[in-house]
Amino acid sequence: MNKITIYTSETCGYCHMAKEYFDEKGIAYEEKSVSADSSARKELMKMGYMSVPVIIIGEETIVGFDKQKIESLLK
Numbered sequence: 001m002n003k004i005t006i007y008t009s010e011t012c013g014y015c016h017m018a019k020e021y022f023d024e025k026g027i028a029y030e031e032k033s034v035s036a037d038s039s040a041r042k043e044l045m046k047m048g049y050m051s052v053p054v055i056i057i058g059e060e061t062i063v064g065f066d067k068q069k070i071e072s073l074l075k
Helices: 013-025 038-046 067-074
Strands: 004-008 030-033 054-057 060-063
Touching (some): 013 067, 030 038, 054 067, 060 067
Antiparallel strands (some): 004 054, 054 060
């Protein structure tokens, strides 16, 4: 399975939904909180993103919680 990384913030509702989705499916992911870790914020900005969640599955990047796109990438 592809590595999954989720950039989140503590106050982001869609971030919580994304994490719950992966947790319910039993899919492992690495969380990088831009609220708690300034290096995660810098990584995200360097990639050109200013909002969360940003979900990276393998080589694909999804901005926001797009359940359909996530499911298509996980197949």
